[in-house]
Amino acid sequence: MGSNTHTSSGERKLNRLTNSKSPYLLQHAENPVDWYEWGQEAFDVAKRENKPIFLSVGYSACHWCHVLAHESFEDEITAKIMNEHYVNIKVDREERPDVDRLYMTFLQATTGGGGWPMSVWLTPDLHPFFAGTYFPPGQFRQVLLKLAEVWSGDPGRCVEVGKSVIEQLRAASNISSSSSIPDISAVATSIYRRLEKRYDSRYGGFSGAPKFPQPSQTTHFLARYAALNMHDTAKRKEAEVARDMAVDTMIKIYNGGIRDVVGGGFSRYSVDERWHVPHFEKMLYDEGQLLSSAIELSQLLPQTALERTILQMMAADIVSYVARNLRSPEGGFYSAEDADSLPSSDSTVKKEGAFYVWTAQLLDELLGEDAEAFKYHFGVEENGNCDPSHDVQGELRGQNVLYMAHTSEETAKKFGRSVEKIEQLLKRSLVKLKEYRDKERPRPHLDDKILTCWNGLMISGLSKASEALDESINLSPNPLQLAEESAAFIRQKSYDESSGELRRSYREGPGPTGQADDYAFLIQGLLDLYEASGKEEYVSWAIRLQEKQDELFWDCEGSGYFSSAPDPHILVRMKDPQDGAEPSAQSVSFYNLQRLSHFAEDRHAAYQEKARGILEADAQVLGQAPYALATMVGGMLAAEKGLKQLVVTEPSAAEAAPFLKVIRSRFIPHRVLIHLDPAHPPRKLAKENATLRALIVDVEKNVDGKAARPSVRICENFTCGLPIEDVAEVEKVLAA
Structure with a gap:
């Protein structure tokens, strides 16, 4: 060597x-x-x-x-x-x-x-x-x-x-499992109150500097707490506060310097308390989780709410960025872009943020008469807008990180123009800056390995975006296509069809063996992708992956999942239920099992036994520090509410569309959406689902001699109501 x-x-x-x-x-x-x-x-x-x-x-x-x-x-x-x-x-x-x-x-x-x-x-x-x-x-x-x-x-x-x-x-x-699982309502309320106490009402977020988005610990939980308590009279006020804290935080993130105003996407965190000066690296796992949170929270708001529009724009921004800059030609998503880059093509020393920051002088040169309004809107200062106390190495001296310092209305008033004219000015200015940046500045280093787990998170976000993005937002490729191509890449490059095993990564060939989060995050993504696409191949693959995860990672001597695959050089196989920058595999697996027990309901008892085993393994942490397991508690709330199977009979896409639009217009954390196409019934899934088998028989009997009509059946505790054939009635039932 x-x-x-x-x-x-x-x-x-x-x-x-x-x-x-x-x-x-x-x-x-x-x-x-x-x-x-x-x-x-x-x-x-x-x-x-x-x-x-x-x-x-x-x-x-x-x-x-x-x-x-x-x-x-x-x-x-x-x-x-x-x-x-x-x-x-x-x-x-x-x-x-x-x-x-x-x-x-x-x-x-x-x-x-x-x-x-x-x-x-x-x-x-x-x-x-x-x-x-x-x-x-x-x-x-x-x-x-x-x-x-x-x-x-x-x-x-x-x-x-x-x-x-x-x-x-x-x-x-090796903490002993406990059958004494804390009361879910009390545990969830304690997390909510902790976040409410820590909430920064001025800048959004739930900590001081440095400030991380941390969706798995904050906005993910708050969206579920809000959605599942909104119709409870005693909890409604808390639900509204939970929603508003999460929405405000996401909007402050979107308006801050943590967003790349010129090219899209979000940096990992800000070094200050107001989301202004980022640590400039961009990670795929952040983009995927922020995308999911933006969509879910937008679904909790009225169609006419300005905040909803901003969250939809945030989601579109992420989709456009990852499609343009983090997507491989074959459809898998790369891991990250670096914080450091060369300031220009003839530079030899990289600097943090060099690709993203601007001097006032350069903006004047590039934008001409539009510069003053642009600089006012995005908080540009002549000597730079980065606090020296947040610039340890002095690399941002004299530079500006763009952020939305003023609204379009404020900028219009300041410069005596209409809002429409100002927004046109800002749009053309951003196009000029992007063209300059792409031509004159080398892009930051791209980490082009394709991680299975992070692609799973992105598949989830894209699937949700494909369901809920406003029709007026026309993205190409569309989010569903991006999600399906990512799943296809993982299946082709990082999955062994014969053994059922995943690889952790792919770059010039398969990488190390898959870990628990690779299985958990991909299973979650595939279930979301099935609900978005109606293609049963995704739920069938998810069921098989869950079998393999159980085989490789389940602790047969205790309970819960080990985080790592068996390896003689890993001296301790650890279980890590706590959320961090990403949700824990243990928490995601808990909710995957809940969903799978309703998709593949014939395995309900086995899935529920494992789900309870996870809670028993983590009962001590749930009791003492539940905020560390916010993702798990969000799943527990949905499970306690009781998962609902929404079986949509879809004679044609056009006939089913109004029903699906109503279902997808709101955030329903305990939803299990099952597609039933009478012409091509999901027979593989039906082999795992007695309810679906019975419904397929009913459809195929064609009792009244008429073609199947579009409808929604709502099934709870594996008992289905009569088909609802009126869209307004579906909306009324879901809103109750």
Whole structure:
């Protein structure tokens, strides 16, 4: 394998990472550090040479990962220390979340914080004994030398510490299940009240700086709390407040600098409390979750509400961005765009946000007489609008992050023009800026690996968008086509039809084995896609994937799902029910099982048993810190309400359209939408669903000798009401 010594001419040889498929690992292929990938080769060298392991975990769009790399991993002196004293392993956290999860738990337990880059020192047996995140270059060298000295002088001490840590983590992950599941109403109310208390009424969101959207912990839950309590007289006021907090937060995000005003899409978070200065990386999982939240919340608002229009625009913005910039030619969605980029084509040093920011002078040059109104509307200042306290490295000095500082009405009043004229001015100005940016500025680095789990989240968002986006919003390709092509890509490239197993990622070939979130998020996406498309192949695939998830991840000795696939080098198989930047696989699986027990109702008892097992496994956390499991609690609320099967008889698309439009016009978290085309009944799904089998028999008997009429049957507790053939009556029943 390649080393990092220099040739006689001084030309550096590439290290082992040059053979990797991960964009993050490839970013380090020219480091003078003698990197290994996570695997047996590295572990064998560590044991043979009795060296500790330095484990570096990050991802390709991570700004501070780049900083650490430039300051330390590209430095010859630092690399020499690393190569002499350690076996150095580089891990892409997005490809190996199991490795990341285990050692991040250690980092958080020992330092009280976490984040990336993550730096962990391990014994040759993979037991951690020290960890941190980003270290400045001088401090990093000191830590490297000190820990090398400790290992050399007393390796036994490090081994004992490491073993003790792993045993503690193993004990913590084996918390006994409890059949005493907390009262769902009390648990949900406690989350609502916590969010209400933490709500920032001025800027939106539920924390101070830095501010993350975190849909899984906030807007996702609040939408469900609102929808499921809106018709309860005692809870209606809380439901309205929950809805309004979530809607206001999403609109503040949309109007803030966290949105790329020029090119669409949303950054991962803002470094300030008002959503202004972003950390500029764009992640697919954020786009997918924000898309779902924007659609769901818009469905909770009246058709005429201005806020609904803004949320619909937000959804369209996300769809356009991912279709244009994160979509592979074959239909799968890429993972991320970097925070850093070159300011111009002749630049050699990347800067954070360089692709996105503007000086007032450049805007004057590009926009001419339109510049003043544009700058006023988007909060541009002559000397830049980025607070120096939020610009640690000084890369944004003199620059402006565009955000909606004033409404169109305010701008029109300021410049004595009509709102229509101002909106035309803003539109043409944004087109000019995009043309300039696309021509003159290199795009940020694209992480072009295609992750199964994040594509699942995007399939969900796109499916919901295809159902609920206003007809006036005409997107090409349309959201349903994008969702179906993403699902087709995953099935073709990252799925083994014979074994039923998923791969985690795809880039120039399949990547590592799939993890629990790959199954959970894709199953959720496929159920959403079935409801949007009516194609039973998606629900059939979801049923098979659930079987495989149960086989690979279910804890047969306890209950609940392990987060990681079996792997002898993962010393503790952990269960992580807590939501973070993404919802937990455990929580998504809980609601998948609820939905599947109504799609494939013949398996109802088995699915419900596993769903209850998840709650029993997480009963302690649900009782003590339910806000950490907000996604699960949202699913519990829907399950307690009782899922409704809405069986739509669809003789033709045109005849079914009015009924589907009524169903899809409102957010119904406990909905299970089943499509029944009399000409092509869903026979595969009917094999799993007694109710559907009976309905197909009724349709095919054709008792009255007439063609089947479009209708909706509402089934609860596996008992169906009579078919409703009047659209207004369907609307009345659903509104009750």
